[in-house]
Every structure is written in C-alpha cells, then in structure tokens.
Amino acid sequence: MGGTFLKVMVIGNGGREHAIVWKLSLSPFITKIYCCPGNGGTAKIAENVTLNPLTIHTMADFAVKNQIDLTVVGPETYLAEDVVTEFQKRGLKIYGPSGKASRLEASKSYAKEFMRKYKIPTARFEVFDDPSSAKQYLETVGAPIVIKANGLAAGKGVTVAMDKQTAIQAIDEIMTQRVFGEAGSSIVIEEFLEGEEVSLLAFCDGKTA
Missing domain, CATH: 3.30.1490.20 (ATP-grasp fold, A domain)
Known part of the structure; x- marks a missing residue:
C-alpha cells in the first residue's frame, strides 16, 4: 500500500456500507474515503462516486485512476461477480472473498x-x-x-x-x-x-x- 496514509474505497450503498465508512473515518491513517455509489449518509463523511455503468470493471478503473490503496466490498452481488479477482488482476488491494469462494454464499x-x-x-x-x-x-x-x-x-x-x-x-x-x-x-x-x-x-x- 502507498505509504502510511491511505485512500480507501467502500463499495455499496446500504446501511452496512455507511457503518464501514463511518468506522474507517475514525482512523488517523486514512486521508480519503470514497463510497461507490454510496448514499445520503456516506455523503456526509466520504465522497460518493457515481459511475455509469456501475460494473466491477468501471470500479476497478476508478480505483486505478485514483490510486486507491484499499477497497472494501459490501454487497454479495459484486463478490459473486468476482470483483475481487478483477481488482487483484490490476494489482489493487481489496478486502473480500473471491468469486469462487463467494459461491458458498451466492x-x-x-x-x-x-x-x-x-x-x-x-x-x-x-x-x-x-x-x-x-x-x-x-x-x-x-x-x-x-x-x-x-x-x-x-x-x-x-x-x-x-x-x-x-x-x-x-x-x-x-x-x-x-x-x-x-x-x-x-x-x-x-x-x-x-x-x-x-x-x-x-x-x-x-x-x-
């Protein structure tokens, strides 16, 4: 990861993602938080990201362009689509199970x-x-x-x-x-x-x- 201070992206738009963003916002080691697509609550403590279309590929593109140090995935749907492998192929750090492992949930x-x-x-x-x-x-x-x-x-x-x-x-x-x-x-x-x-x-x- 790039240095001590991190840029983090949280994927999702529910209450779970709001809670994750809030907790991350308390860390002194995080300088910037994006939430994709986010909601009204996350907009108060992070920068909501609107992507069109919203796919695992456009999210990975955004992470590369903005040099995101860590991505945290909320919704199971993106995990089932294998967003983790998509990010890892591009050398990006992401927290979540692979699509293959996610099949146990999906x-x-x-x-x-x-x-x-x-x-x-x-x-x-x-x-x-x-x-x-x-x-x-x-x-x-x-x-x-x-x-x-x-x-x-x-x-x-x-x-x-x-x-x-x-x-x-x-x-x-x-x-x-x-x-x-x-x-x-x-x-x-x-x-x-x-x-x-x-x-x-x-x-x-x-x-x-």
Whole structure:
C-alpha cells in the first residue's frame, strides 16, 4: 500500500456500507474515503462516486485512476461477480472473498452440496428447479419446513413455513411469481430444525484463518 496514509474505497450503498465508512473515518491513517455509489449518509463523511455503468470493471478503473490503496466490498452481488479477482488482476488491494469462494454464499444449493460432500453437519435438504416437483416433495415431508430461494435475495429469500399452505405459497412466490428474480429459478427445501441460531465469522487471508 502507498505509504502510511491511505485512500480507501467502500463499495455499496446500504446501511452496512455507511457503518464501514463511518468506522474507517475514525482512523488517523486514512486521508480519503470514497463510497461507490454510496448514499445520503456516506455523503456526509466520504465522497460518493457515481459511475455509469456501475460494473466491477468501471470500479476497478476508478480505483486505478485514483490510486486507491484499499477497497472494501459490501454487497454479495459484486463478490459473486468476482470483483475481487478483477481488482487483484490490476494489482489493487481489496478486502473480500473471491468469486469462487463467494459461491458458498451466492448459491444455497452449492453450499448444501459442499457440506454434504465434505460431511459437514447440515439440515437434510433437496433442491428443485420446478414448482410442481417441489410441491410433490412437500406432500411427502409435510411441515414445518424451510423454503429457500437458491440465489442471492438480499437476505429475504427464506421462509420458515409452519404449515403446508405457507410452504406452497412460498414456492409459488419464489418460483412462479419470481419475487426474487433469477434467485428463484431454483429452491432448496430444507429440514426444519429447532434451537437457537448462531452466526460465526471467520477471517482468512487465503491460507490461514
């Protein structure tokens, strides 16, 4: 990175990115913060960047032109598009998983198959790409059951159905009405597990965690 004082860019326009920008703004080692595209909150503590079109390539172009020392990625969509590899190809420092690693987040079916392959404990599941088959399977397993849009749905693609009618409605909304767009081209139907939900975050540099 170029010297002690850094220029940083945060990618995204949500509350998460606002929080990251705010925290970065407290560092005495950061002289300039860009947020792409940013929002009203980030505009008060950083310089919002408008790119047209807004793609991983135009963001990398901007980072090169403005000699950005570090980029932090918020949205999963850009990670799934492999913004990290795009930046790294240009010799840019960027914080986030590669597109290949991001597939564990971007595709629930891939993540579940990965866990099954490597014998990582997970709820029983089946994957369907048409609503009729999904509903037929539902008849055999009943409820409660969990219905998940396979792709990225901004954290809103999961329905915990306590009865069969709710499950059928979720299948229709995801696969027929496509309320989550292409994220609903297939679904994961998962065993309902009772208990407390726990999230664990791990940070890895590609070799060590």
